[in-house]
Amino acid sequence: MWLVSQIAVGAIGLAGGMVVASGLAALMIGLGIIPRYAGITHTGDRILLYETCTMLGTIFGNLFYLYRWELPVGTIGLCIVGLLFGIFLGSWVIALGEVVNIFAIMARRVGLTKGIGLVIVSMAAGKIIGSILFFFYGW
Structure with missing residues (x-):
């Protein structure tokens, strides 16, 4: 039974x-x-x-x-998997942002006419730095 x-x-x-x-x-x-x-x-x-x-x-x-x-892939394998997970998560963030037109709304609200690419790269860099701090320091 x-x-x-x-x-x-x-x-x-x-x-x-x-x-x-x-x-x-x-x-x-x-x-x-x-x-x-x-x-x-x-x-x-x-x-x-x-x-x-x-x-x-x-x-x-x-x-x-x-x-x-667990997979015994070592540190290099962990770095590769982390990179792939980051690409996956970044794809989700960008896709969700495009679906709700957040970039167009933000640019219109703040009067941003040039440099939208820099804004997106800055957002990605902030996400990367935040993730690194979270994983290394446990914040």
């Missing part, structure tokens, strides 16, 4: 994780992150592969988080 209940709980948890991963992938597609990258790189014929990789990444991300799996 105990084994059956554990299998049922595991199956329900796995199904819930798949639902969350599907919702995340749908949100990314809805925000236009994946199609935009496919358009920029001229690889639109591989968009289903990108969507599948996104789904698998969210599923495995959940599994690694829940079960505390």
Whole structure:
């Protein structure tokens, strides 16, 4: 009886994780992150592969988080993964900003006519510095 209940709980948890991963992938597609990258790189014929990789990444991300799996990749591997996570998070921030037109609204409100690229780069630099301080000092 105990084994059956554990299998049922595991199956329900796995199904819930798949639902969350599907919702995340749908949100990314809805925000236009994946199609935009496919358009920029001229690889639109591989968009289903990108969507599948996104789904698998969210599923495995959940599994690694829940079960505390570890990969022995060392410091260099950690730096590479951190860089990829930063690119992923930056893509989300930019996509969300574009969806709500925050940059256009901000520029109009403050009367900014030149230098919007510098503003975006400054925001990214602030995010990077804040993340470094958070992870090194635990703020």
